[in-house]
Amino acid sequence: MAHPDKRDDTRTHLEMRRAQFEATTAKIEARAGRNLFFAIGSGLVFGAVFLVCLLLIKELFVVLVAALVSVALVELASAFRVAGRRVPRVGVVLGGLTIVAGAYFWGSAGMLFGLFAGSALLTVWRLIEGLMPRYETAPRTLVRDVFSGLFTLVYVAFLASFTILMVAPEGGQWWVFALVLIVVSVDVGAYVAGVTLGKHKMTPRISPNKTWEGFAGAAVAAMTAGVIVSITALNQPWWVGVLLGIVVLFTATGGDLTESLIKRNLGVKDMSTWIPGHGGFLDRLDSLLPSAVGVFGIALALGAL
Structure with missing residues (x-):
C-alpha cells in the first residue's frame, strides 16, 4: 500500500504536468489561432473522406x-x-x-x-x-x-x-489531388514556420496571426509538394511543380486573407463552429477556392485537360 505522502507527491506531479501541457497548448493555440489537436483530428477525417471520393468514384466526389x-x-x-x-x-x-x-x-x-x-x-x-x-x-x-x-x-x-x-477528363482527379495537396502544404508550411519562427507580422489589421516567416515556410512547402506531385502523379516535368507551387502560394494566401477581410467587415470570428479546430467549412475552403482557378488554368495551358 502506497504511503499517503507518496500519493500526494504523485498527484502534485501529475497536476504540474497537466498545467504545463495546458499552458503549452494555449500558447500554440494563441499563435496559430486554432486548437491544434482538434484541427489535426478533423483534418485527418475529412482528408480520408476526400481521398475516397476523389480516387474511387468521381460521381461521389461531385456529390461531396x-x-x-x-x-x-x-x-x-x-x-x-x-x-x-x-x-x-x-x-x-x-x-x-x-x-x-x-x-x-x-x-x-x-x-x-x-x-x-x-x-x-x-x-x-x-x-x-x-x-x-x-x-x-x-x-x-x-x-x-x-x-x-x-x-x-x-x-x-x-x-x-x-x-x-x-x-x-481522364486522369483529372490527379490534378484535383495536386491542388489539395499543395494548398494543404501551404497551410502546414505557414503554420510550422509561423509558430516556430514568426516575428514579423504580414497583415496585422486583416489577419494578425500571419507572418512573413510563415509565408516563406509556405513557399518552400508549396514548391516542394508541387515538384513531388508533378513528377509522381501528374507525369509533368519538375518546373511545372514549381509553377504550381508559386501560383497556389499566392492564390491560397490571397484567398485566406480575402476571407479574413470578409469576416472582419461582417463582424464575425468564424463562419461557423461545425468543424472542431477549424471553424466553419468556408474557413477551410477559403484557400482552395481561388487556387482551383489557378491550377485549372495551368492544366488547361499544358493541354492536360
Whole structure:
C-alpha cells in the first residue's frame, strides 16, 4: 500500500504536468489561432473522406463538392445576415447547386449558364421574399442584399465548380489531388514556420496571426509538394511543380486573407463552429477556392485537360 505522502507527491506531479501541457497548448493555440489537436483530428477525417471520393468514384466526389458548397453557402449567407444583409439561404443554395450541376453535366459552358440561371433564381427569390408580409418591417436593403447574394454565388459555388471541370477528363482527379495537396502544404508550411519562427507580422489589421516567416515556410512547402506531385502523379516535368507551387502560394494566401477581410467587415470570428479546430467549412475552403482557378488554368495551358 502506497504511503499517503507518496500519493500526494504523485498527484502534485501529475497536476504540474497537466498545467504545463495546458499552458503549452494555449500558447500554440494563441499563435496559430486554432486548437491544434482538434484541427489535426478533423483534418485527418475529412482528408480520408476526400481521398475516397476523389480516387474511387468521381460521381461521389461531385456529390461531396455539392454538399460542401451548400454548407459553405449557408455559412456565408448567415454571416451576411449578422451584418444586416438578408441573403436567402435556401435561394442561394439552390443557385449554387445549379452552378455545380451545370459544370458536371455540360462543362464550362454549363457552369457559366448555371451562374446566370442561379443568379436569376436568387434575385427573383429575394424579390418575392421582400413582398412577404413578415418582412414588411425589415430594413429596405434589397439592392445590397441581391449583390451580397450574387457575390456569395461567385465566391463559393462558381469557384468551387472549377474542381468539377478538372476532375471530369481522364486522369483529372490527379490534378484535383495536386491542388489539395499543395494548398494543404501551404497551410502546414505557414503554420510550422509561423509558430516556430514568426516575428514579423504580414497583415496585422486583416489577419494578425500571419507572418512573413510563415509565408516563406509556405513557399518552400508549396514548391516542394508541387515538384513531388508533378513528377509522381501528374507525369509533368519538375518546373511545372514549381509553377504550381508559386501560383497556389499566392492564390491560397490571397484567398485566406480575402476571407479574413470578409469576416472582419461582417463582424464575425468564424463562419461557423461545425468543424472542431477549424471553424466553419468556408474557413477551410477559403484557400482552395481561388487556387482551383489557378491550377485549372495551368492544366488547361499544358493541354492536360
